[in-house]
Amino acid sequence: MSDNQPPTHSAYALRKESRHRSRYVEIGHASIKSTPSGIHHVFLDRLPIGGGFTGHITLSPIGAKPPDPEPQPERPTGGEDF
Numbered sequence: 001m002s003d004n005q006p007p008t009h010s011a012y013a014l015r016k017e018s019r020h021r022s023r024y025v026e027i028g029h030a031s032i033k034s035t036p037s038g039i040h041h042v043f044l045d046r047l048p049i050g051g052g053f054t055g056h057i058t059l060s061p062i063g064a065k066p067p068d069p070e071p072q073p074e075r076p077t078g079g080e081d082f
Contacts, residue, residue, distance in 0.1 A: 005031040005033065005043065006031065007029030007030060007031050007045070007062065008030070008031045008032060008061070008062070009029070009030045009031065009032065009059040009060060009061060009062060010026060010028075010029060010030070010059070010060055010061075010062050010063075010064075010065070011026070011027050011028050011029060011030040011044050011045075011057055011058075011059055012024040012025060012026055012027060012057065012058045012059075012060065012065070012066055013025050013027045013048040013053055013054075013056070013057055013058075014053075014054045014056035014057075014058065014069070015048075015051065015052045015053060015054070016052040016054055017052065020071050020073075021071050022054070022068075022069050023068045023069070024058060024065070024066050024068060024069075025048070026065075027044075027046060027047070027048050027057070028044060028045040028046040029044075029045050029062075030042055030043060030044045030045070030059050031043050032059070042059070044057070
């Protein structure tokens with residue numbers, strides 16, 4: 001970790017597995033340093049690349065995994081007039 005800070009959070013990346021389904025994958029550890037003016041500096045020990053990475057990163061306290069996102073609704077198929 002940068003600035004010799006111990007990790008305070010686990011980092012998860014949102015990975016898109018299909019058009020309608022995503023899940024969180026643990027990518028490492030993180031620490032957050034806040035300033036009195038409300039600016040937050042986040043230090044990650046690694047970053048994901050490729051493989052469906054959406055750019056969305058979630059930090060949760062160490063030992064707590066975020067729930068998987070709800071699947072996206074599928075579009076209706078065939079035969080219906082709209």
